[in-house]
Amino acid sequence: MQNRITASAMSSLLVIEGVTASPSSDLHDTGLIMVVPPEGVRIVTGVFMGPVTVDVELLEARPSEDDRQWEDIAEFTARRIAGVPVSVHGEMELPAEGVPDLAPSDSELVRIRVSAIGRDESFDLAVSEPTEHYLVQVWPCDQDEPVSWRSGSRTAASRRAARPVV
Numbered sequence: 001m002q003n004r005i006t007a008s009a010m011s012s013l014l015v016i017e018g019v020t021a022s023p024s025s026d027l028h029d030t031g032l033i034m035v036v037p038p039e040g041v042r043i044v045t046g047v048f049m050g051p052v053t054v055d056v057e058l059l060e061a062r063p064s065e066d067d068r069q070w071e072d073i074a075e076f077t078a079r080r081i082a083g084v085p086v087s088v089h090g091e092m093e094l095p096a097e098g099v100p101d102l103a104p105s106d107s108e109l110v111r112i113r114v115s116a117i118g119r120d121e122s123f124d125l126a127v128s129e130p131t132e133h134y135l136v137q138v139w140p141c142d143q144d145e146p147v148s149w150r151s152g153s154r155t156a157a158s159r160r161a162a163r164p165v166v
Contacts, residue, residue, distance in 0.1 A: 008090035014043040018086035019078035030074035030149040031156030046119030050127035059139040070115040074149040107140035119155035
């Protein structure tokens with residue numbers, strides 16, 4: 001079941017809390033996901049600051065491809081942090097109330113797919129109404145798999161070009 005939240009991007013970032021990923025992974029190459037050392041996972045938004053719409057969904061297995069016209073999609077494996085619920089929210093806010101933990105408690109590894117649309121509409125601006133939409137899907141997995149991604153937005157290309165210094 002999907003839950004819709006409005007999250008507040010700050011400095012073009014949203015948090016995926018409760019998971020870690022290796023800083024040496026290829027996530028930054030997606031232009032949509034990045035690892036903030038030591039191992040924090042972030043969604044990179046198009047807007048610099050303001051609300052974005054996020055649908056979150058806990059699944060039992062890998063979903064089929066969504067038929068919506070997502071501009072950017074990144075899929076990666078992450079390790080759960082014991083005792084910390086998996087959630088998506090803004091850097092300066094708590095997880096939304098009423099949204100369940102996005103990862104099963106008995107799975108050490110999870111696969112996460114983040115899909116995005118609208119990241120070019122208000123690139124690097126502060127907004128007061130959502131102009132971007134994200135879908136974050138999480139399901140258990142048994143082994144680490146390579147990062148997979150595709151992108152069509154100018155924002156993703158711009159974010160890939162601006163690789164952070166680690």
